[in-house]
Amino acid sequence: MQSNRSMPSWAAALIGLVSGTVAVGFSLLVAGLVNPSAFPVVAVGNSAVDLTPAPLKEWAIRTFGENDKVVLIGGILVVMALLAALLGVAAARDVRYGLAGLAAFGLLGVAAVLTRPGAGVTDLLPTVLGVGAGMLALHRLLRRARVSADDLHHTLRESPPEPRPEPSPALRTVPEATAPLSATEGPLPTGDRPGTPAPQATGASAPPVAGASVPPVMRAGNDLRAFDRRGLLTGVLGGVAVAGAAGAAGRLFSGRAEVTAARSDIALPKPAKPLAPLPAGADLRIKGLSPFVTPNTDFYRVDTALVVPQVDPRDWTLTIHGLVDRPVELTFADLMKRAVTEADVTLCCVSNEIGGPYIGNARWLGVSLAGVLRDAGVQSGADMLLSTSADGWTAGTPADVVMDGRDALLAFAMNGEALPVDHGFPVRQVVPGLYGYVSATKWVTEIKVTRFDRDEGYWTPRGWSARGPIKTQSRIDLPEPGTSVPAGRTTVAGVAWAQHKGVDAVEVRIDEGPWRQARLAEAPTADTWRQWVLDDWDATPGSHTIEVRATDATGYTQTADRAPITPDGATGRHTVRVEVT
Structure with missing residues (x-):
């Protein structure tokens, strides 16, 4: 075990914290290259959401509203920071303790990633490589924060302490009456006997002179390595820079910039039957009253996505399969070529308390979901549409509701602009009359035509009703x-x-x-x-x-x-x- 008694606890904790930051930053970088949803912090957060009892989820929504995801991720990061600091303190005693702790973090992240729908082997890379980077950072920071005894002796040889000035002959003897007692029994060395002249200093061969300038570490002779404040500072700054650069690159590689650009380039098609302008009396225009059309920036958002999926419309496809005569796969370009429908629809979340804010109204643009299903040929006996989001979330929608003639849409625009990314870009479901948890799948990529007695959506096994009609x-x-x-x-x-x-x-x-x-x-x-x-x-x-x-x-x-x-x-x-x- 390497002793490091001279390293302050705050320094060891800082080393652990920076090492953890490097691990998170590097894992974010790799996730941006592989799969943003494989970022271990998000995977752990998603697992926490899945395992949280329904009453606690309801409390979180009531208490934090749309900021519940920020609070959850923030809480996870705070806990990780505290644990990383403790690992740094443990690693200062023995680096193996810190490495073992980081490995435990890695196993937790791997387990969380593997529980996500459709997880593959490559999704483990962000966790594995991130933990590896954290281990390397921990080892190197500990080395930089320590100065070995050999290094110190070398420094002393390069710059030996200046000898004390030669005392005068009158001071070379000590009167017997004032001679101090020896610290050990037995005769004193010749030069230390009372009245005996002191030997002359002979350069490097002389012992250190009492009072000479010697670094504190030389006095702490039991420490094999000593604390190097300057080495710690430069190492910490380097670690933070690496973590920050890796994290920024990860966000860049996650596709945010490409998706934002693709969204701004979309030219919305004209609806086959444009809606008439809103009646003059639809909005009473009273200050403080909710406007008839909710601006996109004010529209509520309640979902389980801790990190908003970044789906490039050029890569998006929608697969319709299951109890159909002809499975269908549509690209975004295919969708835009179909007859376009415009509809005013109010959406409401089942989590909306009496008088709550989780409701909004918008003008949506998209294609008829019923029309796409008719092309696929829904088989008799099918009564549920199990839709899946790009992040794996699912909703079970009653098929008869979608097919009864209402404006159920695969929507790609909202209030005259392409869907905001937070609200499902490039395509989401909009079904009038149903709470969002059974209908309003954002970032939709798959619809399985099935039965309620065979499949269930995300919230149903967690205690919620399977069908979810909106109440007056x-x-x-x-x-x-x-x-x-x-x-x-x-x-x-x-x-x-x-x-x-x-x-x-x-x-x-x-x-x-x-x-x-x-x-x-x-x-x-x-x-x-x-x-x-x-x-x-x-x-x-x-x-x-x-x-x-x-x-x-x-x-x-x-x-x-x-x-x-x-x-x-x-x-x-x-x-x-x-x-x-």
Whole structure:
């Protein structure tokens, strides 16, 4: 075991941290060349998502919202940093401890990568090579931070300490009365006896003179190696530079730049039947009220992708197989040659709590999913479409819903521009009337026509309903909960939705008083949400509770009974409390 008692703990921890950073940076580089989803940090994060109990996932979404993935990856990196620092401290005692710890990290990463759908042998390279780079960095940093005894002696020979000036003859003897006792029993050497002249110094052969300038490490004679602060600093800077360059190159090689450029180069085709402009009354244009069309930058995002897949449309294909007469494979160019459909559709996440933000409305451009399936020839008995994302996520969509004539799309554009990468570029599914977890597959690459009794999507075995129709709901946007409003005429407004059924009425009541009919905005289709407003409430000073309910075109009025989002969406009425001053 190599002793390194002279190395401070902070230095050893820094060495471990930098070595871990090199491992992560190098693995990101290799993942960019091989497969971005094989980046071990992402693989471990995906495994953590898969293994997390549903209640904990719901808590994460409620607490962190769309930032839940950032929090998860950040937490993983913090834990890795702490463990890497501890490995550095252990390696300072014996480098084998640090190497063994890095190897354990590697095994965890390999196990996580192998659990991902479609993982191959090459997907192990980012983890294996990254851990190898970390081991090399750890070994070299430890060496740079130590100076061997031989190196120190060589330094002393090159620059020996200057001898002390020759004492005067009067000081060469020590009176017997003041002579110190020897530290050991027995006679003193001749030159140290009281009254005996001291020997003359004879250059290099003389012993070191007391008080001469000797580096501290020479006094710590038990240390085989000593701490070299300058060596540590240069090594750390070099390690950080290598890690940063590797990480930057990895992000470059992951295809982000190419995909961004390809997206900007897409010329969107014209729809076969362009939609009419939105009715003038579709958006009430009230400040603070959700606009009828949700801007792409504000559209909610809830998915399991810790790193957004970067899919080049030139490489994209969609395979349709399973219970079909003719398996189909489409390229992006094939898709763009088909008849194009334009549709206004509101999407909603099953994780949306009562009054929650995970809903948005957009104008989508794509091709009919039912038309593609008819070309493949769906066989009798098939009742489920198992769609798969580029990152392996799956959704089970009821086949009868897609084939019933609604605007179910393979969409490639959103609000007049190519799909944002975060929202599924180059192609995603859009199915009106179904929660996203059973329909809205982003980065879709495969559709297996199958049966619910044979296959299931990602969320079904985790406790969620297999079919997921969207429930009739409403939300109060104005006034915001917990705010203070001035007394007098006050506007109450919000949105209501019942996709593919349509909203027929919205009612509002104050302090559990009588229900009052709200004014509805125009709705171009039953597949979108609908704005509503009550603008004649005379608010009096004090605390007030505002409640809303919607009735859809089937005559169903949303219930007051509260139910959680699991297993098929929340129920209840949105209520806000405001102070009137």
